[in-house]
Each structure stands twice: as structure tokens, then as C-alpha cells.
Amino acid sequence: MRYLDTRGLADRPRSFSEAVLEGIAPGGGLFVPERLPALSDAEVDGLAALPYAERAERVLTAFGPDLDADVLRAAASGAYGAQFDTPEVAPVRDLGGGRFVLELWHGPTLAFKDMALQLMPRLFSASIEQAGADGRSYLILVATSGDTGAAALEGFADREHTRIAVLFPDAGVSTLQERQMTTRPGANVNVFRVRGDFDACQTTVKRVFEDAAFAAELDAGHRLSLSSANSINWGRLLPQVAYYLSACADLRARGALGAGQLVDVCVPTGNFGNVLAAWYARRMGAPIGRLISASNTNNVLADFIATGVYDISGRSLVKTPSPSMDILVSSNLERLLADLADDPGRVRGWMADLRGTGRFEVDAATLGRLHEGFAGGWVDNAACLATIAEVQRERGYLLDPHTAVAWRVAQRAAEDRPMLIVATAHWAKFAADVTRALTGLPPDAPMPSGDAELELLQRVPDLAPGASLPPRLEGALRRPVRFRERIEGTREALEGALRGWLAAG
Numbered sequence: 001m002r003y004l005d006t007r008g009l010a011d012r013p014r015s016f017s018e019a020v021l022e023g024i025a026p027g028g029g030l031f032v033p034e035r036l037p038a039l040s041d042a043e044v045d046g047l048a049a050l051p052y053a054e055r056a057e058r059v060l061t062a063f064g065p066d067l068d069a070d071v072l073r074a075a076a077s078g079a080y081g082a083q084f085d086t087p088e089v090a091p092v093r094d095l096g097g098g099r100f101v102l103e104l105w106h107g108p109t110l111a112f113k114d115m116a117l118q119l120m121p122r123l124f125s126a127s128i129e130q131a132g133a134d135g136r137s138y139l140i141l142v143a144t145s146g147d148t149g150a151a152a153l154e155g156f157a158d159r160e161h162t163r164i165a166v167l168f169p170d171a172g173v174s175t176l177q178e179r180q181m182t183t184r185p186g187a188n189v190n191v192f193r194v195r196g197d198f199d200a201c202q203t204t205v206k207r208v209f210e211d212a213a214f215a216a217e218l219d220a221g222h223r224l225s226l227s228s229a230n231s232i233n234w235g236r237l238l239p240q241v242a243y244y245l246s247a248c249a250d251l252r253a254r255g256a257l258g259a260g261q262l263v264d265v266c267v268p269t270g271n272f273g274n275v276l277a278a279w280y281a282r283r284m285g286a287p288i289g290r291l292i293s294a295s296n297t298n299n300v301l302a303d304f305i306a307t308g309v310y311d312i313s314g315r316s317l318v319k320t321p322s323p324s325m326d327i328l329v330s331s332n333l334e335r336l337l338a339d340l341a342d343d344p345g346r347v348r349g350w351m352a353d354l355r356g357t358g359r360f361e362v363d364a365a366t367l368g369r370l371h372e373g374f375a376g377g378w379v380d381n382a383a384c385l386a387t388i389a390e391v392q393r394e395r396g397y398l399l400d401p402h403t404a405v406a407w408r409v410a411q412r413a414a415e416d417r418p419m420l421i422v423a424t425a426h427w428a429k430f431a432a433d434v435t436r437a438l439t440g441l442p443p444d445a446p447m448p449s450g451d452a453e454l455e456l457l458q459r460v461p462d463l464a465p466g467a468s469l470p471p472r473l474e475g476a477l478r479r480p481v482r483f484r485e486r487i488e489g490t491r492e493a494l495e496g497a498l499r500g501w502l503a504a505g
Contacts (some may be wrong), residue, residue: 001016001033001034001035001037001063001064001065002014002015002033002034003015003016003018003019003031003032003033003034003234004031004032004033004034004344005025005026005027005029005030005031005344006025006029006030006031006032006334006335006337006338006344006347007025007027007028007029007344007347007348007351008029008344008345008347008348009025009026009027009029009344009348010025010026010027010029011026013034014031015065015066016063016064016065016066016067016127016234016235017065017066017067017126017127017130017131018127018131019031019233019234019235020120020123020124020127020227020233020234020235021124021127021128021131021138021225021227022227023140023209023226023227023228023229023232023233024206024209024228024232024233028206028209028210028351029334029344029347029348029351030232030234030331030332030334030335030338031234032234032335032338032339033063033234036280036283036284037062037063037064037284038284038285039062039245039284039285039286040285041285041287043058043285044245044248044249044252044285044286044287045249045252045253046249047245047246047249048249048250048252048253049253051080051087052080052087052088052089052090052246053076053077053079053080053081053089054076055242055245055246055249056076056079056080056119056239056242056246057072057073057076057077059238059241059242059245060072060075060076060238060239060242062284063238065123066130067123067126067127067130071126074122075119075122075123075126076119078122079118079119079122079239080118080119083107083108083114083118084106084107084108084114085106085470085472086106088106089106089115090102090103090104090106090115090243090246090247091103091106091250092247092250092251092420093397094254094256095391095395095397096395098417098418098419099410099418099419099421100247100251100256100263100418100419100420100421101397101403101420101421101422101423102243102244102247102420102421102422102423103423104243104422104423104424105400105423105424105425105426107151108151108154108472109147109150109151109154109180110425110426110428110429110470110472110473111146111147111150111151111324111424111425111426111429112147112240112274112422112423112424112425113147113148113150113151113152114151114154114155115239115240115243116151116231116236116237116238116239116240117148117151117152117154117155117229117236118151118154118155119239120155120229120233120235120236120239121155121156121159121162121229123235124138124156124159124162124227124235125159125160125161125162127235128161135223136161136223136224136225137161137162137163137222137223137224137225138161138162138163138224138225138226138227139162139163139164139165139218139222139224139225139226139227139498139502140152140156140162140163140164140165140226140227140228140229141164141165141167141205141208141209141226141227141228141494142164142165142166142167142205142228142229142230143166143167143168143198143201143202143204143205143230144166144167144168144173144181144198144201145168145169145172145173145198145201145270145271145323145324145325145326145327146168146172146173146174146177146323146324146429147177147324147424147425147429148229148230148231149166149167149168149177149180149181149191150177150180150181150184152164152166152229153166153180153181153184153186153189153191154184155229156186156188156189156229157184157185157186157188157189158186158187158188159188162188163188163189163190163224163502164188164189164190164229165189165190165191165192165497165498165501166181166189166190166191166192167191167192167194167201167204167205167487167494168181168191168192168193168194168201169193169194169196169197169198169200169201170193170194170195170196170486171319172197172198172319172323172326173323174323174429174430174431174432174453175432175449175450175451175453175454176428176429176430176431176453176454176457176473176476177323177429179454179476179477179479179481180476181483182481182482182483182484183476183479183480183481183482184479184482184483185479185482190483190501191482191483191485192483192485192486192487192494192497193483193484193485193486193487194486194487194488194489195486195487195488195489196488196489197317197326198317198323198326198327199317199327199328199329200489201489202230202271202327202329202331203329203489204489204490204491204493204494205228205230205494207490207491208226208491208494208495208498209226209228211491211495214495218502221502222502224502230271230331231271231273231274231331231332232331232332236273237273237276237277237332237335240273240274240277241277241280241281241284243277244265244277244278244281244282244286244288245281245284245286247420248263248281248286248287248288251263251418251420252287256418257287257418261287261417261418262287262288262289262417263287263288263289263417263418263419263420264288264289264290264291264292264410264413264414264415264417264418264419264420265278265288265289265290265291265292265419265420265422266292266294266406266407266409266410266413266419266420266421266422267291267292267293267294267406267422268294268322268324268325268402268403268405268406268422268424269293269294269295269301269325269330270324270325270326270327270330271327271330271331271332272293272301272330272331272332272333272336273331273332274422274424275291275293276332276333276335276336278291278422279291279336279339279373279374282373283339289417290373290374290375290413290415290417291373291374291375292374292375292376292377292406292409292410292413293305293374293375293376293377294376294377294378294379294405294406294408294409294410295325295376295377295378295405295409296318296320296321296322296325296326296378296379296380296381296384296405297318297320297378297380297381298317298318298320298325298326298327298328299378300312300315300328300330301330301333301376302376302377302378303376304333304376305370305371305374305375305376306376307367308361308362308363308364308366308367308370309359309360309361310333310350310354310359310360310361311358311359312328312329312354312358312359313357313358313359314358315328320381320384320401320443321381321384321385321401321430321433321436321443322384322401322402322404322405322430324402324424324425325402325405329354334347334351336370337350337362337366340362340366340369340370341362341363341366346363346366350362375413377409377412377413378405378409379405379408379409381443381444382442382443383408384401384404384405384408384433384437384443385401385404385433385436385437385441385442385443386437387399387404387405387407387408387437388400388401388404388427388433388434388437388438389437389438389440391404391407392438392464396465396466398427398434398460398464398466398467399423399427400423400424400425400426400427400429400430400434401430401433401434401437402424402425403421403422403423403424403425404437406421406422406423407421426470427460427467428457428460428469428470428473431453431454431456431457431459431460432447432448432449432453432456434460434464435447435456435459435460435463438460438463438464439463454477457469457473485497
């Protein structure tokens with residue numbers, strides 16, 4: 001399987017391992033497979049009889065990567081083992097009334113990012129060996145709105161031939177998310193707090209990737225090449241496809257989906273990678289009907305799905321209880337546009353318009369194809385918190401704020417089909433807003449911050465019978481803070497910070 005550039009600027013197609021190592025295509029585009037493999041109903045159903053690691057291995061193998069079968073098997077088995085707190089890895093919970101929850105937060109950092117970032121570093125290391133890098137190492141740059149950073153650090157810490165630097169927005173993540181990152185052990189890791197929001201972090205990383213002079217400097221001085229662990233990297237996105245196929249297999253095996261029946265899937269959406277993975281699974285043969293993209297008050301994606309106009313001009317990012325979705329520039333949308341339009345020139349033009357004017361508009365044919373598979377919706381902060389309280393009261397199930405957004409949008413979009421709601425994080429990562437929700441406080445009600453916010457973790461189980469704290473939180477809460485550096489959200493500031501870190505050894 002070869003990988004193509006969404007913007008058509010790459011000099012040649014890449015292999016899987018090359019796409020993983022490069023991360024982003026020349027000129028800022030993203031790598032996509034030249035075709036999507038097709039799985040029969042029997043192949044999808046057969047996943048239900050396998051442990052999760054073998055399910056993931058089969059999905060990887062379907063894409064024909066240029067890695068040996070035993071390497072893929074070892075990567076998958078190593079990724080989905082004891083670091084997950086349930087042998088199911090990604091269980092589907094039946095909450096009644098045709099409503100199911102796909103729990104993706106059972107990994108070491110309590111967020112869905114672990115589903116990919118336990119596997120991707122293993123694929124990355126295998127790709128380095130495949131390339132025969134001859135002493136070359138990789139500097140992985142990660143922009144995070146909360147969960148990706150902790151998961152990437154967990155996956156890449158102390159891994160040979162890699163260094164990793166994570167950028168997170170100042171005052172844009174929860175205290176626990178921040179603590180998971182800034183206390184992270186590892187000789188090859190660094191974390192920078194950025195003055196600005198997630199879009200500033202993401203744009204800064206992209207600008208560094210586009211700086212050929214800095215790339216040459218890294219090569220000459222350190223034998224380093226740049227790469228990414230964000231979902232712009234195909235190696236990060238592909239493992240996410242597996243859990244949608246896995247969930248559909250489980251639903252069929254338990255009789256929740258009959259022959260020929262489809263399930264709608266509602267995904268809390270920020271950078272568009274998670275819902276895009278569901279789209280790829282659908283295209284491969286998963287029995288998925290509509291894909292419902294759920295947004296918070298930063299509802300640029302919901303507007304785009306409705307109108308075909310992506311417009312961030314004049315908009316400011318709004319801080320919400322669901323910070324991992326506080327994003328205006330959704331990078332993975334480019335991959336969907338490449339699939340729908342099948343024209344790199346048009347994709348290149350749309351991305352140029354977005355960068356130049358903050359706006360682009362797709363043609364009628366592309367919008368029609370979008371509407372064949374997608375619907376969108378959004379909820380405000382008050383509705384998000386009200387949903388947490390409602391689901392806990394009525395179903396005895398405690399949602400985090402991101403999953404609450406998806407639940408409420410799914411309620412509004414529900415039809416006669418079963419609905420699979422994607423649960424992307426454990427509630428404990430957002431104790432302040434969960435406490436607001438369970439006590440009936442408004443979204444802007446003052447709450448303790450810093451260490452005092454972490455004390456709320458002990459209070460929530462008293463407010464939500466059946467809720468409990470994961471034991472794995474203890475490490476992040478006890479470790480000393482290692483990283484305190486704050487930088488401006490500019491290419492020059494990040495490059496300077498990286499020079500200082502690399503010079504220090």
C-alpha cells in the first residue's frame with residue numbers, strides 16, 4: 001500500500017514506514033492511503049472472537065504495511081496488554097434504550113489517545129529499523145489540547161532514537177492533564193507551556209515543520225529529523241480505525257445489531273481524527289450508518305457540515321468544560337476532503353484559502369457527498385454540564401464533559417437505529433467541571449485550581465454513587481513537577497526553546 005499527499009505536492013508516494021517517520025507531507029499536506037481495504041461481513045464479525053490485540057493486528061495488516069507480520073504482531077500485543085485496566089481494552093457498554101458507549105479511556109493516561117499512542121511508538125520504532133537510519137534519530141513535536149500530550153509522553157518516554165517535545169496551551173488544560181505532562185519521567189522528553197490556545201500550539205508546530213532551515217540545522221548538528229505524534233501522522237490515525245471495527249463486531253456478536261442493521265456513531269470532535277477513523281472504518285465495511293460529529297461552543301465543524309463553509313475569520317476560541325475539543329482549525333478534516341473531492345488541487349486551494357483568509361467553501365458535489373455520511377451538532381457549556389448530571393441520575397453512569405457533549409448531540413440526532421457514543425476520557429481528568437455538574441453549579445462558577453482542584457477527585461465519588469478513582473492516577477499526583485518553561489506561540493520561540501534543550505544534552 002502506498003501513501004499519497006492530500007495536496008499533491010510530494011515528489012513520490014510513500015511506503016507506510018516512510019509516512020509514519022515523516023509525519024507530515026512536504027508543503028503541509030497529510031499522507032493518506034491510495035485506497036482503503038474492504039472487509040467482508042464475515043471478516044468484521046470474526047473480530048469478535050479475538051482478543052483486542054489481534055483485532056488491531058488484523059486491521060493493520062489489511063493496509064499492507066511494509067513491516068514484517070511478526071513485527072506487527074509484537075507491536076499490537078505489546079500495545080494492548082497489562083497497561084489497560086480491562087482485558088477488553090475498548091469495551092462497549094449497553095446503557096439501555098439502544099444507547100451504547102464505546103469506552104476508550106482504559107489505558108495508562110485515562111483517555112482515548114492511549115488507544116493509538118500505545119501502538120504508534122512501537123510502529124515508529126519498527127519503521128526506524130526498517131529505514132536503517134544509520135545513527136539518525138527523530139524529534140517528535142506534539143501539540144496538545146489536553147490528552148494527546150500525556151499519551152504521547154507515555155508512549156515515547158525513553159524510547160531509543162527518539163526525543164519528544166509537547167506543547168500545551170497556558171490555562172487551556174485541566175490540572176490533572178497538566179500534571180500528567182509536567183511530571184513525566186523520561187530522559188528524552190520535554191514539555192512547554194505556550195502562551196495562547198491549542199490552535200497557537202498546533203500552528204506553531206506546523207510552522208516549525210515548514211522551516212527547511214531549521215530542519216537542516218537539526219540534521220547537521222544533531223542527526224535529527226522532525227516527526228509528529230499528533231493525528232496528522234498516519235501512524236497515529238490508523239490504530240483508531242481498529243476500535244470502530246472492534247465495536248461493531250461486539251455489537252453484532254451480542255445481538256445488538258441484526259443482519260443488515262447499521263449503528264449510528266456520535267463522536268466528540270476537535271481535531272477531527274477520531275470521527276475520521278470511524279469514516280474509514282465505515283468505508284472498509286463496518287456496519288455504520290451516520291457519523292455524527294459533536295462539537296462544543298467552538299462549533300466551526302458543526303457549521304461546516306451544515307453549510308460546506310469553514311469559517312474561522314473573526315472567531316475567537318471559547319474556553320469550555322471540554323478542553324480537548326477547544327479547537328478551531330481541525331487538521332484531519334483535510335483527509336476527509338481529499339477522500340470526498342478526490343482532487344489534490346482543490347484540497348490545496350481550500351487549505352490555502354483557510355490559511356490566507358480564515359475561510360473556505362467546498363463545491364456542491366463535495367458537500368453532497370459529505371451529507372451522505374455526516375451530520376453535526378453542538379451544545380453549549382450549560383447543556384454539557386446538565387447532561388453529566390442527567391445521565392448520572394437516570395442511568396448511574398458518570399460521563400466526562402467531552403462524552404457529555406456527544407451524548408446530548410446524539411439525543412438530538414437520534415433516529416430508529418442503535419447509537420454508539422464514543423467515550424473519550426475518564427471523568428477524573430475533569431474533576432472541577434464534573435463537580436459543577438453534579439452540584440448544579442453553572443459553568444462559570446468559581447472552583448479551586450491547582451492542587452486544590454485535585455482534592456475534588458475525592459469528592460466526586462460521594463456525589464456519584466458507583467464512581468471510583470482509577471489507581472493509576474496516583475503516579476501523576478505524587479511525582480514532582482519537572483517542566484515549567486513557558487514560551488510564546490511562535491515558530492521562533494519554539495525553535496529557540498528546542499535549541500536550548502538539545503544543547504543541554
